[in-house]
Amino acid sequence: MNSLETRNLNKAFGKLVVADNVSLALPQGARHALIGPNGAGKTTLINLITGALRPDTGSVQLNGEDITSLLPDARVKRGLGRTFQINTLFPQLTPLESATMAICERDALSGHWLSPLAKHGAAIDEAYDLLGRVGLADAATKPTRDLAYGQQRLLEIALALASSPKVLLLDEPAAGVPKSESAALFEVIAGLPEDISVLFIEHDMNLVFSFATSITVLVQGAILTEGPPDQIAHDPQVREIYLGGAHHG
Template identity: 45%
Template sequence: MTALLQTEKLHKAFGSLVVTKDVDLAVEVGQKHVIIGPNGAGKTSLVHQLTGQLRPTSGRVLFNGADITGAAPEAICQMGVGRTFQKNNLFLSLSVRENVRLAVQAKQGGWYEAIRSVASRRKQWERADQILEQVQLAGSYDRAVSALSYGEQRQLEVAIALAAEPTLLLLDEPTSGMSPAETDRMIDLVRGLPKHLGVLMIEHDMKVVFSLADRITVLYYGEVLASGSPAEIQGHPRVREVYLGGKH
């Protein structure tokens, strides 16, 4: 079976600094695949290469079997790859609902609202409402984004990524900076995502990792140290030595 996302010997160097070294990675349809590793392991640099923010020095990125290496971020998004970032990127002065509606509109293409029909606009609102219910923000439609808690803003970022109707969702440390209660809500949110959606997530919180992961890949100084099921990773002697058993 063809993987939803696959990398082949993905390598990125800035001069003598190697940030990813011959990384082989595969995400299957419907799989929750989590990348872990110490700070500086190359996790975010890897995701940047998958989504077009960074062009690899060598190697390939395949999505649904098509080579997307070095494609523009907006083109990769339209192909079906959604993404959140470590830092929120929201319209703080607009309502929660309007943020998601704008993302729905962007997916449909075009910004010429003056010539859009009332029916078209209504469908955008309806789709936004469906997504907000999916990410557990149904009670916050009309609130300004600036009034949301940090955890709620992270939930909204997931909603905006889902508005692009992805088949693969990339989550870059979605629980970073969250309280325990906010973290639990994010776990529930990710667990409740559509079963057909592949998820590739960078995460540092081991509770989150082992609550959600179908498969875990460990990066260490830009290389894949190990990749396997949660049980295999927990029992891997080298992983325990350099990561799970130490500070991270």
């Protein structure tokens, strides 16, 4: 059974087709890249999977369950986590506070968040452990606004992991991150537990080909081709349509 499947997803805004019969399958533990030129429909597909958009037709399956009609928060509770192109962090909070809040939300303790921190000892311990796993232990008590941008992206991943996802969707996790920090960011992603399936959008082909075990190429909302990195790298259509301009944004 696949961790995540989309079956014949279609979505249009008037005459603009943004998802054209997209069927995608992620086995457990997949490290799957979604690539394509700007406007290809990559973020739209992520939004359809997470429930931010509803498809016109087609379905989304998570661990064998049809989640097409579920709201985004219900999908999170069933094991679907995501990050966004632009970070959505609370700049005034510390990573430890943010991660503890996320864990309390997962455990339905968020209504008690205003009670003294000491009452959330187990959540705080788990949050600190989670930050350690993404390399943020030393920054746990700094205001988020003072973190380097690469560290902020790592915090986003930590917050997504706080929901205990089985599938993690990363929308351009290295966007805006200096190249000197992006390798470290992907080392953390590469070190995620093997039982978590990862679907990620990324424009840096060096990162894609060093990290992904499989790649799907989208063009104008439709799948052009998919396969292992070696196959995609040598596909003449891919090279012509996308890879030749990949380093120009």
